[in-house]
Amino acid sequence: MYYDALRTFVTVVEEKSFTKAAEKLLISQPSVSVHIKNLEKEFQTSLFLRSPKLLKITPSGEILYTRAKQMIQIYEHTKRDIYEHHHLVKGTLTIGASFTIGEYVLPSFLAKLQAQYPDINVNVTIGNTKEIAQLVRHFKLDVGLIEGQTDDHELHIEPFMEDELVVVAGTAHPLAAQQHVAISELQNEGWVARETGSGTRAYLDLMMSSNGLKMKSMLTISSNQGVKEAVMQNLGLSVLSKSAIKQDVAQGNLAILNLDTEPFKRKFSYIYPTTNGQNKIVELFLHLLTSN
Secondary structure, X not given: OOHHHHHHHHXXXXXOOXXXXXXXXXXXXXXXXXXXXXXXXXXXXXXXXXXXXXEEEOHHXXXXXXXXXXXXXXXXXXXXXXXXXXOOOOEEEEEEEEHHHHHHHHHHHHHHHHHHOOOEEEXXXXXXXXXXXXXXXXXXXXXXXXXXOOOOOOEEXXXXXXXXXXXXXXXXXXXXXXXXXXXXXXXXXXXXXXXXXXXXXXXXXXXXXXXXXXXXXXXXXXXXXXXXXXXXXXXXXXXXXXXXXHHHHHOOOEEEOOEOOOOEEEEXXXXXXXXXXXXXXXXXXXXXXHOO
């Protein structure tokens, strides 16, 4: 089993130094060198180009680095699964969620998870769809919850609930008072939007291009709350999830425009690496997501 050697190799790559890798792993520098030599002998290739001032990974090393990360992750998950098989369900679940899901949908699922499995610790990272997909692909998250799509072949994607996107305005906006709004009336309006890479921004861009609409102005804000506050101040219209604005509409701070188009519904999905077996905690969480 080359687990220790692979872990040493990955650390050397990431630290860009044999000495720093030895310090991080709490082993001697000669031990680091032995691990690397054993791997080079096993794979019959050089993994690094060495010089007094430079340590550079070879193309063969690049291939091994990607595979080694995966093998180490699978090994750690296997150890955890065997442990969990003989003990109570406990451990840490790392979840990534896009902004809408993380801020307005995920908390209710976490409350149910906590009630059923109080010994599970949860770490949540919130970012846009593109960012979450990248973190999952690099094994920095156990599972990701996204509101957009990903064409990354290294990720498995499954829908778990439906969401609807709507066009919203501040209550003082002229269109807010209309019972019905034609899509053409959105021509040359000011807009407030999330950043490129978010699911809601992707739909706004699609809506504008497919209907031949042009913007008078665009204000980009990388948070749902920031977008909502700007819309309330009549800085523009926006496209947001119904999940994100339910309370604001009920309180009379935002208005949903009743457009003469079919409602746009999308799927919230969960993602995980195709090369990564799910551990027991992830399976429990995904079962909770899909059983509602």
